[in-house]
Amino acid sequence: MAEEIIESDDFVRNAYIIINEMLDLSNHTTEDTTVLVDEILHSIFFLGTITNSAYTPKKILDVKFAEIKALYPKPFECYSSQLPRRSPFSCVLDMIVRLTGQENEKGIQTTLQRLIDDLRKGAKSDQKCLFxxxxxxxxxxxxxxxxxxxxxxxxxxxxxxxxxxxxxxxxxxxxxxxxxxxxxxxxxxxxxxxxxxxxxxxxxxxxxxxxxxxxxxxxxxxxxxxxxxxxxxxxxxxxxxxxxxxxxxxxxxxxxxxxxxxxxxxxxxxxxxxxxxxxxxxxxxxxxxxxxxxxxxxxFNQDMIVYTPTISGEKVNVHI
Incomplete structure (x- = not known):
């Protein structure tokens, strides 16, 4: 992770960690989970722009901005003009349920808690930001x-x-x-x-x-x-x-x-x-x-259009 990302505030830091986790989970499955990655990118970018105009995709993704934008262009085009249907951690939950198994309640909770522990370590405040x-x-x-x-x-x-x-x-x-x-x-x-x-x-x-x-x-x-x-x-x-x-x-x-x-x-x-x-x-x-x-x-002065994630039909691998 780039040094400036590590030293950034909690929103940018947590956004980076969550996106990285989703990309990593998507990379390590044979299922096509790109629709969930697409959706969470849009949701996080939208929340960034309404929280602080400086929380741009470029600020969050740093040196990986161009690569991820090339693979998932639609969230970058629509985050400032369309609304997400749900908040980011719901996408994380869907990914983990899909990969862990619907009935593996303990495994789902453990995986989510492990990610949240990573988000809380080194956080500058106790605010539950993006999780x-x-x-x-x-x-x-x-x-x-x-x-x-x-x-x-x-x-x-x-x-x-x-x-x-x-x-x-x-x-x-x-x-x-x-x-x-x-x-x-x-x-x-x-x-x-x-x-x-x-x-x-x-x-x-x-x-x-x-x-x-x-x-x-x-x-x-x-x-x-x-x-x-x-x-x-x-x-x-x-x-x-x-x-x-x-x-x-x-x-x-x-x-x-x-x-x-x-x-x-x-x-x-x-x-x-x-x-x-x-x-x-x-x-x-x-x-x-x-x-x-x-x-x-x-x-946010756009029409209230709700974002529809892109279903690629093919698997996309990318490391942040």
């Missing part, structure tokens, strides 16, 4: 398929809120998005146009669906926070309350619902009369207004 602090495993029954999710992996509050909003609109399953939109961005239930009726898209999970969350910093069990209890009817004794949409439960449950229709069909709305088509549209309109204003705040 997730928690993982959640959701499954419908003890012997069913495991579906994973990680907490938001951004660098600032503005970036986190932008990614929660985009995930609600374009990435998460409709039930998860609806639950989050009930409280986001106002931190309390949104109101209908007449300001008298609360909009409520929160859900109740089927009885056999279990969510287990763990810290990726120390491996300890993390009970659902109060926000996740409000969104998904998860039982908890904690009073801790993280921002709505931030927790790993959102992505994990979304992946479960998107992949297992029979489970999704048994999800129930907490108050069906408060989540009609009209109320749903009102919640989404509130969200989009918030997203537009948040993007202006970080000087």
């Amino acid at each position: 997730s602090s928690a993982i959640c495993i959701s499954q419908a029954g003890q012997s069913s398929v495991k579906h994973y999710g990680v907490s938001m992996s951004t660098s600032t509050r503005d970036a986190r809120e932008i990614m929660v909003a985009v995930s609600c609109c374009h990435e998460w399953d409709e039930y998860v998005a609806g639950a989050v939109m009930t409280y986001f961005p106002n931190k309390k239930k949104n109101k209908s146009k007449d300001r008298k009726t609360e909009i409520d898209g929160t859900i109740r999970l089927p009885e056999n669906v279990k969510c287990r969350a763990f810290s990726l910093l120390d491996g300890k069990v993390k009970p659902p926070c109060r926000s996740c209890a409000n969104l998904f009817s998860l039982k908890t004794s904690t009073i801790e309350k993280w921002p709505y949409g931030n927790c790993a439960e959102s992505e994990s449950l979304s992946n479960l619902f998107k992949n297992e229709a029979q489970v999704k069909n048994r999800v129930e709305l907490q108050t069906p009369m408060s989540w009609t088509a009209e109320y749903k549209e009102g919640a989404k309109k509130t969200l989009l207004t918030f997203l537009k204003n948040s993007l202006k705040k970080v000087n």
Whole structure:
């Protein structure tokens, strides 16, 4: 790693390490994982430009800039004009699940923790920059398929809120998005146009669906926070309350619902009369207004087009 990268601030340092890890993992598999590398490059470059205009791809990649741009040109063309669907560590999670095996829960957690240990060593601050602090495993029954999710992996509050909003609109399953939109961005239930009726898209999970969350910093069990209890009817004794949409439960449950229709069909709305088509549209309109204003705040003045990673159809090997 170039000396100036080592001595740089945490965003550039962590971005470099994460990209290097993704390239290394992609190089050591026979699978075509270039779509995940393409996606994470765009996601990191986007977060760099809205966090600090000096965090350019050139600054992050240093001497490997030209080589990686030649192999993955699209992220370099679109990072300042299109929005990512999800934050970077979700791409890391997908890569590791694919290479480690869907049922190898311990191996997945160990690999993620090893990377996070590398990111935390020598960091200039305790801020969790570009990596997730928690993982959640959701499954419908003890012997069913495991579906994973990680907490938001951004660098600032503005970036986190932008990614929660985009995930609600374009990435998460409709039930998860609806639950989050009930409280986001106002931190309390949104109101209908007449300001008298609360909009409520929160859900109740089927009885056999279990969510287990763990810290990726120390491996300890993390009970659902109060926000996740409000969104998904998860039982908890904690009073801790993280921002709505931030927790790993959102992505994990979304992946479960998107992949297992029979489970999704048994999800129930907490108050069906408060989540009609009209109320749903009102919640989404509130969200989009918030997203537009948040993007202006970080000087992103483009149309809200969501990035689609390039699927190359052939394997690309590159070392950073």
